[in-house]
Amino acid sequence: MANILLAWELGGGYGHLAPLRVLAAELKRRGHEIVYAVRDLAAAAEVLDPATGPILQAPLQMAAIHHPLRVQVSYASLLHNSGFDHAPHLAARLRAWAELLQRHRCDLLATDHAPSAVAAARGIGLPVLQFGTGFTVPPRRQPYPAFRPGLRVSDDVLRHNEQRVCDRIAGAFKQLGWAAPDSLQSLFGETARALCSYPELDHYGARSEPYLGLPDMAQGEPPEWPDGEGPRVFGYLRPGKSLAAVLAALQRLPARVLLRVGGIEAERLRSFERPGLRILDRAVQLRLAARECDAYVHYAAHGTTAEMLLAGKPGLLLPETVEQNLVALRATQLGAALTPPPKGEFNLSAALRQLLDDARLRNAATTFAARYAVQDRSQIVPRLADQALAAITRPPRAAPAGS
Structure with a gap:
């Protein structure tokens, strides 16, 4: 039996909660213990099943961002504007995530868009599975590609943005006594990953990594259409x-x-x-x-x-x-x-x-x-659960320079 923390930190709506719900149900069915740490407890109350495990508030960035970027152009600038801009504040948040993981004696962290949780887990040597869309699991490329199709952004600018964020992470890791990563890709790209999407809908365009597809996350009441004729x-x-x-x-x-x-x-x-x-x-x-x-x-x-x-x-x-x-x-x-x-x-x-x-x-x-x-979509969640459990014993993978 494994203790697994399912985390959601960034993004809004219910789109990050439904995948947590179906993965938790499958892992619980297999006899594992689940803990949730989520961004929005009110939304979680509508989607998650508390019978699968306790639902806790995720450690979040609450302080104002230092020098927020007006236009986010890549994953690095998204991180900057999400609390990776200030080493002391980041260190406090990483410490909270680490304590949460250690207090619940977690064997694995599985995230749908929770980069601070991933960084903390990497800092304390805990296995990680990142799963979600192409946007939340960006390509293993250095630098991360721009996600503004209409905006020309040079690789030099992208590298500069990444180095600035990496320096803040290094400062936070130093405060916590952890070995600092040498790049964002070595921090986020070396975990187990699962793309719950399709090549045609990948935010960055099709890549060489395998795609699991969209899990069946059906929840709610059957639709009751208005009476009458017409489409x-x-x-x-x-x-x-x-x-x-x-x-x-x-x-x-x-x-x-x-x-x-x-x-x-x-x-x-x-x-x-x-x-x-x-x-x-x-x-x-x-x-x-x-x-x-x-x-x-x-x-x-x-x-x-x-x-x-x-x-x-x-x-x-x-x-x-x-x-x-x-x-x-x-x-x-x-x-x-x-x-x-x-x-x-x-x-x-x-x-x-x-x-x-x-x-x-x-x-x-x-x-x-x-x-x-x-495609048999009923098998997507079991395959995702298989990948989660395999990550517990999986050695870290080096991130290639291109994908």
Whole structure:
């Protein structure tokens, strides 16, 4: 029996919690002990099963970032703006993670986007499995590639950014009496890793590492579509600058719309409802919704976008973060999604009509679905659990210079 800490530190929403939930259930089924350390306890209460293990608050960066970077261009600048900018503050957070791991006598740390936890585990010599999307498990390349497709960033700039972060990590490790890494890649790239994605949806583009695929993380109630005729559109949105405009466009759309808006009470949005448009206040079983809808509207989170593409459904994607923009870019490159241009006007109503009428969008989505139709997704979580347990006895792997 192993003691395993499952950690989530960075990012929002439920996309980091659902993978923790299904992995924990499989590991618990095999007789192992689970502890969670999560960024958002309120969100965790909606997703995680406390019967699988105690759910604790993760050590987080609370102090203001020293000299935050206005534009993040790579994994190094993401780390800088996430608390890797100041050695004493970083050391305090790493110490807290190390104490958490040691107090629970952990044999393994498994993370979905928890770089501070990974650094602490490496500092005390604990095995690590990093799993998640291409964004949270960046390529084994030095320097890390830029993730701003429209911005030219030289390797010299990327190396400079990495060295600055690496110097802060070295300072924190020195305070804690740990051997400092000589690069970010030696710290984060030498752990066991699992990509729960597909080459076409990798934020950085396809790489040589194997892809497990998207686990079946179905949770919630079956979708109850509004009565009537017409195509079915599923919407999963969050509060943002475009929410009111999107709701108004869906209100005008001649379709049956089932809509979930996270982070806001459904009662506050009732004025947008109409016959044929229903706004939910509960989670919907996403895999069923993907199977039954004709199209979807979403903010381009990786998990939902992948689930819809696996069902062969085209989407209107409305990203608001770098990570979401990269997912939207990959889906539009497939020809299976529409997304607003970086600048200029965008007619939401016209885009929604095109989403339902353009056979090219549907064909591109069904092509993606057909490519992975033979994959047995019920085996993804057991394979992920196998990799987690193998990491306990796995020797560290040197990170190659390119991938």
